[in-house]
Amino acid sequence: MSAARGTALLQVRNLRISFGSLAAVRGADLTIYRGETHCVVGESGCGKSVTALAVMGLLARNAVREADRLVFDGQDLLRLSESQLSRLRGDRMAMIFQEPMTSLNPAYTVGSQMAEVYRRHRGGSRAEALDRAEDLLAKCRVTSPRLRLGQYPHQLSGGLRQRVMIAMALMCDPELLVADEPTTALDVTVQAQILRLLMDLQRDLGLALMLITHDLGVVARMAHRVSVMYAGEVVESAPAEHLFGNPTHPYTRGLLACVPVPGKVRRDQPLGAIPGVVPRIGPRFEGCAFRDRCGQARPDCARTVAWQANGEHGYRCVLPPDWTGPASLAA
C-alpha cells in the first residue's frame, strides 16, 4: 500500500440517483478509507446496491446520476469519460456481485476470463496472466487452481464461482473492492467461508472493502465503519463499535432490535420488527423518510432534517444523541 490506512480513498458527497420518477438515492454521503472495511447496511430497496453501482459507474442507462463530489484517490470520477473510467475499473477499483451463478460468462473458461482483465490493464503475455490467475485462485482457497483455469463456469459450484469472481477482482491489485451482497445467494456454510476469505484478503492485501449487506451479523464481524441507509439516504454513519455501542437513529435502533441474540431473546417472544415497508419516494420528497414508521416522529420531521455529527459518528435525525424511548411503533 502506498498510502497509510486511514486516509480517504473514496469520497461521495450528496449522491443522487433517479430512475424516471423514482428517487433511488437522495443525497447519500460516504467516505471510504484505505485499508478499511466499510459496511453499507439497509433493507432491500434502500439504495445500497445502486450506490455501489454508481461508484463504479455501472448504472443502467435509464439511471440519472448526480453528485456534488465523487472522488477516488484524488481523481474526480464525475469528470472522467466512459473510456477513462474503464481504465480504472477492474484495475484500481473492482467489484463482485450477488449472483455468482450468472456473473461469469458461460462461453469462456475461468482462465481466459481472469487473464483478460490482467492483460487489459497490465498487458503482458497470456502465460504470465494465467500464472497470476493460478496464484490468486490458490490465495482464494480454490482447490487444484491449475485445473480450474481450463474449466467453464457451469462446471463449478456457486461458492467456487464466487471465489473465482473474487480472485478475478484481485487480478490487478485494486485498492478498492466493492462487494455487493456477495454471500446472499450461497449456502450458509459457504457464506461463512466466503466472508472469512474476504476478511483475510482485506487484511492481508490492505484493501478498502465496501461491503453491501443486509446482515447485521456480517457487519458486526467484519466492519471497521458502518453506514446505515434508509430510503435512499445515509441515516447514520459511524465506526462499528460506536454504531453497535451507541446506535442513535431510530431506524438503526430498530434494525438492531430485529437481530435475535441467543440468551437475550426468549423462545416464545416474537422477534423485533419495524412496522411498515420502505416507502417509494419521488423526487420532491421533503423531510425524514422514516417518520411514518418511527415511534419518535414529531411535526418537524416533515422538514429537511440536518446531519448531526459528533466526531466520526453522525446521523440524520432531529433527536439528541442520548434520547431514550422505543425505537419504533410497537408491531
Added chain:
Amino acid sequence: MLLFLFRRTALAVLVALTVLTFAFVLTRLAGDLAIVIAGPEARAEDVEAIRRAYGLDRPVVIQFFDWAWRAATGDFGESFFFRERVSTLIRQRLPVTLTLGVVGIGIALVVAIPLGILAALHENTWIDRAVGLVAMVGQALPSFWLALLLMLFFGLQLGWLPISGTGSWEHYVMPGIVLSFSAIPALMRLTRAGMIDAMSSDYIRTARAKGLSRSSIVLKHALRNAAMPVVSISAVQLGFMLGGSIVIETVFALHGIGFLAWESISKNDFPTVQAVVLLFAVIYIVLTLIADVANAVLDPRLRAS
C-alpha cells in the same frame, strides 16, 4: 466433444435413412408408376412391358432396397423427361444452387448481424426503429419484384451487372442480394433480441466492471452468447434458399436445383423428383448438423452431458 460429434452424426444418418424411405414411399403412393410412365394412350401390353423394364413387377421391398442401395451410391437412374442420368443432372445444377445459396446467406449475415447489433445497442431509439423499418420493408418486398427492379437499375440503366445466366461471379451478385432479402429480417431481429438479452445479463455487468473495452464487451462477450440462435436459423434459412430459390432461378435464368425440381414435378419425372427430395433432405440434415456443431463450439454447456 468427440462423443458429441459421434452422436450427432449417427443421429443425422438415421434421419437420412428415414427420409430415404419416405422419398421412396411417397412416389409409390402417387399411383401405378408404369401407367404414369406409359401415358394415357398406352395399351395394357405396353404398361406390362414398362413395368418389367423398370423392375416395377418385383416385390416393393426388393424395389426399395434396390433403389436405396443405388441411391446410397449416387445412382438415381435415368430421368424420363431429360433422357439423362439423374446424377448428371444434379451434378450440373447443384453448383449453381450452392453458389447462389452461399452468396445469399453470406450477404444476409454481413448485413443482418451488424444491423441487429446496432439496433440492440440503441434499443428504443430512432436508430432501432429505422433498422426495424428497413427489415420490415425487406420482408414485405416480393422477391421477383425486387429482382426486376435490380435488373432494371443495375443491369439495364447502369450496365454494371449481367441480368441472366451463370457465366461469372458477377452473375450471382443480384440473385444473391434478392435471395438475402428474405433472410435478413429474421436474422436481424434474432441478433437484436439476443444482443439485448446478452447486454443486460450479469456477465456483461461483470465485463464492464472489469473495465474491458466497449468492443470487447459487445463483440467478444455479448455477441458470442447472442450468436447461437442466429447460427441455427442461418442454417434453416440457407436450407430455404437452396430449396426455395425457384422464383429467383427462373427470373435470372439460373439453371439450378430449384428450377430442376419445378420442371421434374410438373413433368411427373419421378426418378428426378425422388433424387431432388432426397438431396434437399440431405442438405437440411447436413446444415442442421453443422449448426449443432457450431453451437457446441460457441457454448461449452452443450458439449457436456
